[in-house]
Amino acid sequence: MIKQIAAISLTGLLLAGCQTTNPYTGEQEVNKTTKYGGVGALAGAVVGGLANGKKGALAGAALGGAAGAGYGYYTDQQEAALRQRLQGTGVQVQRTGNDLKLIMPGNITFATNSYNIQSSFYSVLGSVALVLKEFDENPVEVVGHTDSTGSRQHNMGLSEKRAQSVASYLVNQGVAGPRITYFGAGPDQPIASNGTKQGRALNRRVELNLRPPAQ
Structure with missing residues (x-):
């Protein structure tokens, strides 16, 4: 003993x-x-x-x-590679345990009420794609989010189309399609108050969730 x-x-x-x-x-x-x-x-x-x-x-x-x-x-x-490539881009990298989350603010990804990716954001998503191809074990979940302005139906549709746009761009950059899922959460998962302009800006975002592969 x-x-x-x-x-x-x-x-x-x-x-x-x-x-x-x-x-x-x-x-x-x-x-x-x-x-x-x-x-x-x-x-x-x-x-x-x-x-x-x-x-x-x-x-x-x-x-x-x-x-x-x-x-x-x-x-x-993977975290180190993402932080290095995304430094200064406005994209946040968060980690909880072995889960990684990329938070892409709406003001740098899409124009107001649009689901077409802004051309200035192409290089940023291209950097994300390079890391995802190098570290290819994670499933990739793309989630679109909006603030609460306007109808819920409109926000749900817009958030899903934005998530789809990001997912499609990653696939076009060579990330394996079967790894990627996407959906729109609309205004249902706010990270700040929708009662202020600053809070609404934070809520308008696209997130990429990278989690350990299923065993």
């Missing part, structure tokens, strides 16, 4: 060293690759320790860490 506890304690030290500084926000956060590798190592250590004592715990930690870090590492690399 003492040997098993020692192995688990060693893994705990690995997890304690996960803290890094986000270069974009300056905040302390857990490095995703280290986090999932550490969790895998912990599980491997427990299983290996129960089976073969100290030697089994250490071997289990190594194998578990490599498996656990796999998709976390993939997402780390």
Whole structure:
């Protein structure tokens, strides 16, 4: 039992060293690759320790860490590539766990009441397509959003057409069609108050959701 506890304690030290500084926000956060590798190592250590004592715990930690870090590492690399290519474009990159979200404000993607992509945004979407082709494991969900001005029926239709326009452009740039789904959420998923001009501007957007592939 003492040997098993020692192995688990060693893994705990690995997890304690996960803290890094986000270069974009300056905040302390857990490095995703280290986090999932550490969790895998912990599980491997427990299983290996129960089976073969100290030697089994250490071997289990190594194998578990490599498996656990796999998709976390993939997402780390994809996030870094997106941030590099989209810096200064107005597109936000958000991450929650291993989910990535690209938020494309309406003022840089479409003219008012139009679903034709503005020509000035072609190069930005082209950069997104390059990353999606390099990191081709994620399904891509494209969601159009509007503010609450006008009828709900009109906003639902407009948001879906905008999502379709972005999805079609990505396919035309070589992103595999079967990876992509799209739909319009209209005014139903606001991220700010529709009671102010600034809030309505934030709500008019297209989002790309990149999630881990189904196992």
